[in-house]
Amino acid sequence: MRRIAIMNQKGGVGKTTTTTNLAAALALKGQRVLLIDLDPQAHLTIHYGVEPADVEVGAYELLVQSALVETAIRTIRKNVSLIAAHTDLVAAESELVSIVGREMILRDALAKVDDDFDFMLIDCPPSLGLLTLNALAAAEEVCIPLQAHFLALQGLAKLLDTVSLVQARINPALRVGGVLLCMFEAGTRLAVEVVEDLTSFLAEAKGRQLPWSEACLFNTRIRRNIKLAECPSYGQTIFDYEPRCRGAEDYLSLAAEVLGGIQEN
């Protein structure tokens, strides 16, 4: 099972939209996908039409170890299963503060299901707290959705510092898979400048012993497309809602890239 954490502490950059639709695209290509909603906002859960208030066993119960992973998994689409979130998850961070090895709880809980799925995608909250650390300990790859805006670029160094710490102290296998440009508006000067900054930043890391020295910019860019913002209100993925729009094309192309490992850059 390939384990990918979709994270960025900058808010509103497309983490949930990417987790939802990349999973759906991988499932269309025959991959069995397990999703985990680690955000107390429970937006991944809502995006798939599951009501957080109805979730009895989910990510929270897994973290406070009051339930087994098998009871936390629900099938939501063909080839897509979900460990859902509800608002109690916001309490997990303070409840786990003094637990020994608190960052590894999720990793250990998921070990049992390693052979049942081809991919595991974790949607992270917009912070670098304990929930995100659990995701980084349980994953082997990090996918960083990023908006081609100046403020979104500011946090990248801090994000990569955190990934380095987790790799050095908790999870030696962790590496940055790629940076994914979301809500992309080609043609704006800002987008051109940010892409240039990003490309030279990643090029400098090549060959050095860093968790992101193999990281690249995905060739696929997710273009800004209002349909991607409309489909969550119907509890649908972009493929349920509007399978021939640009949003669907972009996420299919991303899935092909993730599967093929083709990330020339």
Add this chain to the structure above:
Amino acid sequence: MRRIAIMNQKGGVGKTTTTTNLAAALALKGQRVLLIDLDPQAHLTIHYGVEPADVEVGAYELLVQSALVETAIRTIRKNVSLIAAHTDLVAAESELVSIVGREMILRDALAKVDDDFDFMLIDCPPSLGLLTLNALAAAEEVCIPLQAHFLALQGLAKLLDTVSLVQARINPALRVGGVLLCMFEAGTRLAVEVVEDLTSFLAEAKGRQLPWSEACLFNTRIRRNIKLAECPSYGQTIFDYEPRCRGAEDYLSLAAEVLGGIQEN
């Protein structure tokens, strides 16, 4: 001094952009404004061209009570002063966990400067943790930037619950001033639907004893405008960067509305 917390736990909805440019617009209208950056990402600090690594005394020192408020305030523009942020701020939440009355530290520290400014605006991080609670305890009004998207609307009920709790237990004067639509794209069906949902939600609250029963939707809508995303890379407000663009117009109109209290709806 009017004290306003700019908050929404949903990420990337325009909190920092609104804090930055509303302050600049109010300053142009002769108001003396104090800004506080309570987000460990320090984006408000960066937006005004201040390097977080150079900040020796800022919001963190105020919260851990290692410095007096006078030493934390820096003048950054005519009529605009800032209590800046740096990355240590992320540690404040765990360092304050067991302090008695931890939510009131900021409020008490700011009492001394009440007569020195006309407005105080606090930029909050995308969470409902202790930093945001300090902002809600120190403020009398809450301004909620919101993107007219379905996912952004989901968190509103939880946000208002938190405001109610703070009003009931910590700060009886707290009320919701208004919801501000940001990155607004007028012609989309999604925008029309969300505005309808929002307007009927707020209308239902009128006359009931709720912290948001007087809340309204600001008449001003901040339209999507790439210049608002470009100006932070120069450390400038929209008025420094492109004073005649739509972004500048919208924030001037918002300032007029905030000053005039004209919020018919």
